Amino acid sequence: MPDEGKKKVVSCWSKMTEDKIQEAYSFNAGYLDFLTSAKTEREAADKISQLALAAGFKTLEKIDVPKAGDKLMITSKGKVVALVVIGTQPMEEGFNIVVSHIDSPRLDLKARPIYEADGMALLKTHYYGGIKKYQWPAMPLALHGVVVKKDGTVKNITIGEKAEDPVFTIADLLPHLAKDQMEKKMSEAINAESLNALVGSRPLLQREDDPIKAFVLNILQDRFNIVEEDLTSAELQLVPAFPAREVGLDRSMIGAYGQDDRVSAYTSLRAALEVEQPSRTALCLFVDKEEIGSSGNTGLQSLLIENIVAEIMHKAGINDYFSLRQALAASHALSADVNAAIDPNYPEVFEKMNNSFMSQGVVITKYTGSRGKSGSNDANPEYIARIRNLFDEAGVIWQIGELGKVDIGGGGTVAQYIAHYGMEVVDCGVALLGMHSPFEVSSKVDVYMAYQAYKVFMEKFSSKVGHQAQVMEKRGDTPWQKTTSDLRKWSERLAEQQR
Numbered sequence: 001m002p003d004e005g006k007k008k009v010v011s012c013w014s015k016m017t018e019d020k021i022q023e024a025y026s027f028n029a030g031y032l033d034f035l036t037s038a039k040t041e042r043e044a045a046d047k048i049s050q051l052a053l054a055a056g057f058k059t060l061e062k063i064d065v066p067k068a069g070d071k072l073m074i075t076s077k078g079k080v081v082a083l084v085v086i087g088t089q090p091m092e093e094g095f096n097i098v099v100s101h102i103d104s105p106r107l108d109l110k111a112r113p114i115y116e117a118d119g120m121a122l123l124k125t126h127y128y129g130g131i132k133k134y135q136w137p138a139m140p141l142a143l144h145g146v147v148v149k150k151d152g153t154v155k156n157i158t159i160g161e162k163a164e165d166p167v168f169t170i171a172d173l174l175p176h177l178a179k180d181q182m183e184k185k186m187s188e189a190i191n192a193e194s195l196n197a198l199v200g201s202r203p204l205l206q207r208e209d210d211p212i213k214a215f216v217l218n219i220l221q222d223r224f225n226i227v228e229e230d231l232t233s234a235e236l237q238l239v240p241a242f243p244a245r246e247v248g249l250d251r252s253m254i255g256a257y258g259q260d261d262r263v264s265a266y267t268s269l270r271a272a273l274e275v276e277q278p279s280r281t282a283l284c285l286f287v288d289k290e291e292i293g294s295s296g297n298t299g300l301q302s303l304l305i306e307n308i309v310a311e312i313m314h315k316a317g318i319n320d321y322f323s324l325r326q327a328l329a330a331s332h333a334l335s336a337d338v339n340a341a342i343d344p345n346y347p348e349v350f351e352k353m354n355n356s357f358m359s360q361g362v363v364i365t366k367y368t369g370s371r372g373k374s375g376s377n378d379a380n381p382e383y384i385a386r387i388r389n390l391f392d393e394a395g396v397i398w399q400i401g402e403l404g405k406v407d408i409g410g411g412g413t414v415a416q417y418i419a420h421y422g423m424e425v426v427d428c429g430v431a432l433l434g435m436h437s438p439f440e441v442s443s444k445v446d447v448y449m450a451y452q453a454y455k456v457f458m459e460k461f462s463s464k465v466g467h468q469a470q471v472m473e474k475r476g477d478t479p480w481q482k483t484t485s486d487l488r489k490w491s492e493r494l495a496e497q498q499r
């Protein structure tokens, strides 16, 4: 049975030295902090900007004409960050681009969220991204986001992260009364309109109408100076209220909300902070809205990449449209996003020859998509060959991956939107267990390898080396033998390989 075939048996753990493994553990300590402190795209963008500024990146207005080695930062709408390290080569020869997304599946509050029923006040939600609805009740939730008042004042709200904070929760149905629910399909057992979170139960005694809701609104007014109508211009998200944790007796794994795709964001950030004097200009980009199809003006279906590259080139004095098109088309990108790790609890959905495993290195994913690769970028093999070569030479441990069995489902990434410009792009990231769940799991060595991969790519990928891979062999140069008797003996070939 092909499914029983084993393609990969040696993990990073046995390929890495003890020193490297210790380095991976300390790298992951920073990753844990990042995950706990950045649970929304705005918080991630803030954190990334702070770390970049501290590491010497400068906003555009602080730089006159960028020169090789300069480190620039561009932000947009508080949800997108671009870190740029100017290279020595002309920009028209292309950039080395790593793109990750900093939005994650969650429960957004509706524009009119608060209502009262049966002695309680609740918050109506609208889920964002591909969630399994049954995973969200019966756990503590924290509220994160912004409320923008009519005068433009932005109120930042985070409730439920500190130990002394109150949390929110969606109560689940007791099993005693769940006979009908338990017989439903899992996708229908929890209705989206019943994902309402508890926000209060104490009445404002002077009030007759909705006194419990009034009590909650009173608190909001006291604490944040916001009224109910202000919630119509808000982005408030309910996310799991617990911190990122180490998983396993050996502390070899990370368990946390939002690793898709903040694992790529953190690892590429750390890489970008260390890029010095590259020959090609390095662009490390953190974007929003991937989980809902990269729509909107902070998602990659917009002209985001083009506008950022145009801004950098304009700053460098290159203003013509053709140069911009050249730079984009000559660029090379890694779409830094996660893949699914083979889960021994669900062997039936994986194909072991081609899916990715935990702890076997950063995953190169040639294509994503559904059914017949629909919605996939399907990276060019000429490009993948050069990435393989780059990673192997730098000692980056990698594996090839595909999402799952062909007929089972599928998914997509931003790769297809990056490819739009003509640049080469391939998906490259960490394999996760429980992707899109409130507690996703990664392996520390894979996280470390992703960081190494993004770093060597931004620093060293060159459009000028690896051309051997692009030399086309002439067809028919080596005619097929009529019989197999002319083939060299296996033992001879083996001896040759061992030399």
Ligand code: MN
Residues within 6 Å of the ligand: 101, 260, 261, 290, 337, 338
């Ligand atoms: Mn993702």
Ligand code: MN
Residues within 6 Å of the ligand: 260, 291, 436
């Ligand atoms: Mn995702």
